[in-house]
Amino acid sequence: MIIVNNLEKSFGPQSLFERVSFLINEGERVGLVGKNGTGKSTLFKMILGQESPDSGTLTTPKGYRIGALEQIICFTKPTVLEECVEVLNPDKQWEYYKAEIILSGLGFSEQDFHKDPSTFSGGYQVRINLCKALLANPNMLLLDEPTNYLDILSLRWLKEYLNKWPGEMLLITHDRDFMDKVTTHTLGLHRKQAKKVKGDTIKFYEQIIQEEEAYELTRKNLESKRKEMQLLIDRFRAKASKASMAQSRLKMMGKMGTMEKLDTEKNLGFRFNHLPCPGKIVMNVNDISFSYDGKPESNIFSNLSFSIGRRDRIGIIGANGKGKSTLLNCLAGELIPSSGSITKHPAARLGHFGQTNIDRLEPQNRVLDEILRT
Template sequence: MIQLTNLSKSFGGQTLFKNLNLKVTAHQKIGLIGRNGTGKSTLFKLILGEESYDEGEISIPKNYRIGTLRQHLEFSKPTVEEECAQVLPEDEQYNFYKIEKILFGLGFTAEDLQKDPLSFSGGYQIRINLAKLLATEPNMLLLDEPTNYLDLLSLRWLKQFIRDFDGEVILITHDREFMDAVTTHTMGIQRKGLFMVQGGTKKYYETLALQDETYEKTRLNQEKKRKELEEFIARNKARASTAALAQSKVKILEKMEEMDELESESSLSFRFNYKETPAKILFRAEDLGFGYDPEHPLFEHLTFALENGKTLAIIGKNGKGKSTLLNYIAGELPQQQGTLSFHPATAMVHFGQTNIERLNTKHTIIDEITSVDKKIGMAEVRAICGTMMFSGELADKKIEVLSGGERSRVMLGKIIATPANLLLLDEPTNHLDMQSIDSLCDAIDSFEGSTIMVTHSEMLLRRLADALIIFHKGGAEYFEGSYDDFLEKIGWEEEEGTVKPKKQKPKLDKKERKKRRTAIIEEKAREAKPSRDEIKFCEKRLEELEVLEEEQNSALEAASNSADNSAMIEHSKAVAETQTEIENLFERLEVATEALEEINAKYDEKLAELE
């Protein structure tokens, strides 16, 4: 297993991490999270030996193979099968069965194996690279955004592959649902070090919040103590009778560790600009059909209606026509078959990959937001820029210097500036980090109008979709119901026979269920009692000590003012003892709270199994 010891790395005077430590144990699957720019991808490069680190050590056992998914596309063989087989050891060069099994899992057909790798779309070329990685049978996988460019079926296959992988994994992805489904631990680069918990992202952020709260209380307590020492020294250093005592306080002050204020990270938080409409149905699609080749339409005979307030998700494999359908509804393609009937009050905005490419690279962010409507005042434009995390001078940056994620936020800003009751969103989560995706999800969820979105995110589908258009079986089909309804009632034909049937649990009658529920609740109460008692004791004692500390500080100040040396020494000692007890209690409180959370989670799972 690999081990990182006191690893430090800086770029251009900026410290990414310092004295970072990590030990990966057998079969750990770790999700690495953090805002863009915190050093996640750099950490991978250090482990792979592609970047040098400033200080520390990376220990990798002999013959331990680390594989990584390459985003750079470079192919040298005439067929997909030969391209992938070349990574095999020399004595296995013609073991095509091994290669075929992986390629079929990634969505390739038998015919595809003999095609030129360069004849495939970018998404499928990424999959070829993934197949080459998996064929090398590495001990550890370092996966940096492996979900990029993969469609739903490939994501579901990759999810199961990572779960079954008999080795270690460190995964970077902004897809929270995907990460939580495949990882055993979650870690993030926090305050230039690594912080890791066992469990998913929810547990990580809850634990981090508790640690931050404890840290802030300790920092404020230390700040108060530092101020008292400084005031004491200032009052007494000039007096001959108290100079020695003041000097001893100087030594205590010098030994006190500096605790910096926690930096708060900027977060995307916004609402779409809803335009009122009396419409119950925003538009109807009757017998729609379209294709770039008249003999092979991407979809045909597609009929559906969209109610105001509903979210329709378009899903399916890459290259089948999802974005084309969205562009067709947006009026960006010539009508071929059927009719689209919009209510007169329908006002739509379109977020698509082609729209992002149309951003004027010579414009500033402010220019782009202003271009939506010249009537928008500069104060409102600045407010929208701030909402999209471009506050102050950042709003004056030119589009040409922005990353993909930043350009996506500019496009979202333009949509916010436009009053609408119909959102057309094509892969809106691409390039956004995890917190920004959560904010986008919240904004769509609270939007009073309707949304049509193309997405491969099962998290978005499960949370937002009221109905679906599924590209499968050579066409497009409208489905009234949730994504889970679709999986249960229809499912992907490519997955037929590959999904293990769920074990049927014996049904419990109401009386037996109630009896078992009561037993579980009683067991939970017994196990949780020591932790609850500990938390109650710590909280009560902390309240008492806060009052006591104020009294002791007042007594110390009075002794100082009256130059009573013996009393000052006595009260100083008492204050120090009280502060030590407070710090110990905060540590006990944190341990007890974490233990209680684990107990609650364990018994919540048991109760859920009864349903």
């Protein structure tokens, strides 16, 4: 259970929250929605005590435990299983079977349990953190984009797991269908306020639209009445016999108050920059194989050959762990194939967005400087 009362938060001139109040009751699973930049992740950080509000309070019962999906990868144990059970109380670390059930549901094999967690792909490393969050068995789960990197089977398993979750949950995800199927309520951050609705995201946005249409209709009616009254006042002022009536109307208009016009919500305009390549073939891949230890028997993929033509848009599919991200890393020049060759057109420039990009950032840079560096 969490009680949020009159929470306010600003970053410089930008105000995120203004008198935000809401309550998450026992057993409620809440989907948190809002446009990018409205403060969803900031609210998570406040609940976890990693960020302080400018004013207002956030209250939980004594001894209330909150667990969260960590996005930062930091492993300290030699095997996946040991890394996961570390979150259990010392007297319960023999309960390996619970970790095994969750890991299996998230797509790990029994052989994977005993491997070094740092050897897995970025997506699987996030799954290990997800296992740790679920295994810790807190009173409340905070899940920020838990569906990233999950395949269909793992998504189905996680959906069933969360629907059986007995505690409270606050969930951020861009997968609207997933959110609607695992939550009981929707909490929206909208116009610096918070609104909670029992039901799914469709019901939430329908209510927002209805309320704002009603507000705008009321505002226009009020504005029309004020204009009519102002015309009467202007006419009465010109006549001494009507002066007292004009004064009376003026007081009435003062009591009516005003309603501010709702600002138009800004949408993000975005387009990809594109540098044309003059060649018909942008890249040739010839008979490449790859293994992390250099041994042919350990190859993740073998003898791949294909070409990428100008304006081609190619989707790579395959089961988890079959080398999709490894292949992209090879094409981007971040990994070298064990055998074979990759040749790109001399005029071609590559852009690569991988699963884990934090190592590519210069932490001392400002955000704008880091973007301009590219």
